[in-house]
Amino acid sequence: MMDRIIQMILNKLLGRLVNTAVNKGVDYAARRGKSPQDMSPEELQQARAGKDMAKRARQAAKLTRRIRKRKRPADCGPFPLIPMV
Numbered sequence: 001m002m003d004r005i006i007q008m009i010l011n012k013l014l015g016r017l018v019n020t021a022v023n024k025g026v027d028y029a030a031r032r033g034k035s036p037q038d039m040s041p042e043e044l045q046q047a048r049a050g051k052d053m054a055k056r057a058r059q060a061a062k063l064t065r066r067i068r069k070r071k072r073p074a075d076c077g078p079f080p081l082i083p084m085v
Helices: 002-031 041-069
Strands: none
Touching: 002 041
16 A cells, blocks of 8 residues: 555656656757847747647647547447437
8 A cells, every 4th residue: 555655656756757857848949959048039939939839739639638538438439529320
């Protein structure tokens, strides 16, 4: 029982660590390795747009996982959201 609790805590911590690392990597890639002080206003705007696009991609992936995870009713056929009549 104690092993399971420790494993759950470690999984949470590792998940947060990985999320932080991914976010830092996306920020770095959006800035193309430059510091914000060295960037022009146009480059800052483009970097912000890149971060927003990455955020929307993460949200879409999360939504896709949620939809795929849902149990399908037996009568819905190949399309889980459209019941067959």
